Each structure stands twice: as C-alpha cells, then as structure tokens.
Amino acid sequence: MQQKEIVRIIVGVLIAFVVGYAAGYVPEKQKNDDLRARVGKVFPGMSEMKEFGATIKEVRANSIIVTVPPSPSPLDEYPLEREVAVTGATKIILRTPLAPSAFQKIFTEFMAKSPSPTSTPPSPFIESTLAFKDLKAGDGITIKTASDVKFASSFEAKEIIESGTPPVPALPNIPPPPAQ
Numbered sequence: 001m002q003q004k005e006i007v008r009i010i011v012g013v014l015i016a017f018v019v020g021y022a023a024g025y026v027p028e029k030q031k032n033d034d035l036r037a038r039v040g041k042v043f044p045g046m047s048e049m050k051e052f053g054a055t056i057k058e059v060r061a062n063s064i065i066v067t068v069p070p071s072p073s074p075l076d077e078y079p080l081e082r083e084v085a086v087t088g089a090t091k092i093i094l095r096t097p098l099a100p101s102a103f104q105k106i107f108t109e110f111m112a113k114s115p116s117p118t119s120t121p122p123s124p125f126i127e128s129t130l131a132f133k134d135l136k137a138g139d140g141i142t143i144k145t146a147s148d149v150k151f152a153s154s155f156e157a158k159e160i161i162e163s164g165t166p167p168v169p170a171l172p173n174i175p176p177p178p179a180q
Contacts, residue, residue, distance in 0.1 A: 048148035083154040
C-alpha cells in the first residue's frame with residue numbers, strides 16, 4: 001500500500017513539474033520573442049554578411065585569421081574571430097586613395113562629358129593587385145565572399161581588399177558638442 005502511495009506522489013510531483021515548466025517557459029519565451037522583435041526595430045541587425053571589414057590578426061600558409069568589429073546591434077551575435085581561406089581564385093587588391101586634387105581633376109573631366117544618370121562616377125581610389133605574401137598582421141581589409149558567412153567561423157574569400165587601416169566599428173549617431 002505504501003509503495004502505491006509513493007508512486008502516486010512521485011507521479012504527481014513529475015506532472016506538477018512538467019506543467020509548471022510549460023506554464024512558465026512558454027509565456028517567458030513569447031515575452032522574449034516579443035522583446036527581441038521590438039529591439040530589432042530600433043537596432044536592426046545585419047541580414048547577411050557577404051562583404052565586411054576586418055583586421056588581420058595572423059597570416060598562415062593558406063589562410064588568415066581576422067578579427068571583426070562587433071555589431072552595433074545587441075541582437076547580432078556572430079563570431080568576432082574568423083579563419084579566412086585564401087585560394088588561387090581569391091583576388092587580393094590594394095586600394096590606395098587618390099590625392100584630393102587628382103580626384104577633383106578626374107571628377108571634373110567626368111562631369112564635363114555630361115554623364116547620364118546611370119553613368120558610373122570615377123573611383124577615388126587606385127586599385128592594384130597584391131600578393132598573398134604582402135598581407136600582414138594589423139592590416140585593415142574588406143573581405144568579400146560568395147555566400148553568407150554571418151555565423152561562419154571559417155570560410156573562403158572571393159576577394160580581399162587591403163586598405164592599410166583597421167576598420168572602425170559603427171557608432172551611433174551622436175550629435176557634435178555645442179560650440180563654445
């Protein structure tokens with residue numbers, strides 16, 4: 001008789017635990033989902049990453065280890081350190097800015113030709129091919145990929161553009177201080 005009573009108590013406790021867990025978890029999960037949706041409207045996250053800035057941390061035989069600035073959105077939780085495979089098909093480009101006066105001259109010539117609204121304006125950069133061996137730790141680069149790598153910790157680069165300076169993380173729009 002006592003064993004039946006103990007079994008009933010254990011079964012009752014298990015049922016109460018399952019019902020209590022479900023009663024607490026489901027509404028809390030719904031509240032969290034609602035909160036994420038509201039915060040997502042204020043801080044929209046990146047839908048995908050096919051092109052992004054990074055800083056080279058280490059150069060290896062056929063890959064580079066990079067660090068990526070954190071997202072300004074608290075909802076984006078992607079890896080901040082990644083391994084990028086560099087193959088023979090990967091284009092490595094050095095992008096050097098033109099001097100302002102040189103770009104102004106090129107742009108003035110472009111505008112003198114009365115371009116159509118669909119004409120591509122001149123680039124303010126000179127681009128040249130760079131060898132993999134020329135990449136070094138501390139270089140600021142832009143990585144382009146063929147597919148979304150937002151959550152990938154290792155992937156292959158389609159193109160690497162070296163600009164020489166580390167990327168600056170996105171900052172919120174902060175008004176300038178008042179003039180004194």
